[in-house]
Amino acid sequence: xxxxxxVERAISEITQAELADKVNVSRQTINSIESNKYIPxxxxxxxxxxxxxxxxxxxxxxxxxD
Amino acid sequence: xxxxYLLPFKSRYFxxxxxxxxxxxKLYWDAQYPGSDIHRHIDSAVTGSTLFSPPHxxxxxxxxxxxxxxxxxxxxxEKVEDEQIVQIRLDSLRWAIYLNYAxxxxxxxxxxxxxxxxxxxxxxxxxxxxxxxxxxxxxxxLNRSVRKNDADIHV
Numbered sequence: 001x002x003x004x005x006x007v008e009r010a011i012s013e014i015t016q017a018e019l020a021d022k023v024n025v026s027r028q029t030i031n032s033i034e035s036n037k038y039i040p041x042x043x044x045x046x047x048x049x050x051x052x053x054x055x056x057x058x059x060x061x062x063x064x065x066d
Numbered sequence: 067x068x069x070x071y072l073l074p075f076k077s078r079y080f081x082x083x084x085x086x087x088x089x090x091x092k093l094y095w096d097a098q099y100p101g102s103d104i105h106r107h108i109d110s111a112v113t114g115s116t117l118f119s120p121p122h123x124x125x126x127x128x129x130x131x132x133x134x135x136x137x138x139x140x141x142x143x144e145k146v147e148d149e150q151i152v153q154i155r156l157d158s159l160r161w162a163i164y165l166n167y168a169x170x171x172x173x174x175x176x177x178x179x180x181x182x183x184x185x186x187x188x189x190x191x192x193x194x195x196x197x198x199x200x201x202x203x204x205x206x207x208l209n210r211s212v213r214k215n216d217a218d219i220h221v
Binding site for chain 1: 145146148149150151153208209211212215
């Protein structure tokens with residue numbers, strides 16, 4: 001699963017640490033998600049999408065391998 | 067909020083203290099009673115002859131200290147116990163169980179029955195120890211990858 005959290009963060013001008021705080025996870029987890037090393041749960045994906053005011057499908061995209 | 071049945075973050079320090087305190091006690095005992103082989107006492111304890119004798123009680127005390135210490139270190143929460151940490155924790159626990167049973171099966175086939183207390187010892191330490199090492203190693207790798215990503219972004 002791919003995501004464009006990094007782009008959305010740049011648009012919203014928030015850091016990884018700030019996003020991590022808003023969704024109650026560690027900065028490491030946000031970093032891992034951005035680097036596509038960790039696939040978040042549906043709950044976390046929904047929380048992240050809500051921070052950016054977008055739908056989950058706008059932030060997270062299915063990969064060819066999925 | 068799901069209950070994760072983990073101990074508070076700070077209980078790991080109590081666990082480390084228990085293990086550290088056990089070292090001088092063990093060294094003192096070994097210096098006072100050289101040649102007191104704990105395994106021999108345990109083997110004979112099984113037959114009932116030295117059950118709750120001073121060496122056996124010493125063994126119970128020190129073993130409990132280390133075991134409780136390892137348990138506290140293994141099952142205390144991280145500062146931020148989020149879903150990625152939970153996944154790493156469960157993954158490490160799974161590998162610890164795999165390794166434990168692989169060694170258990172191996173020793174079942176290739177050891178004699180009178181060595182069963184050693185297998186019991188192995189079973190007592192190995193899953194906890196392997197779990198802690200693997201879990202901490204994965205956390206270290208996670209933090210290293212974050213630092214590397216940060217460095218890449220700033221280049």
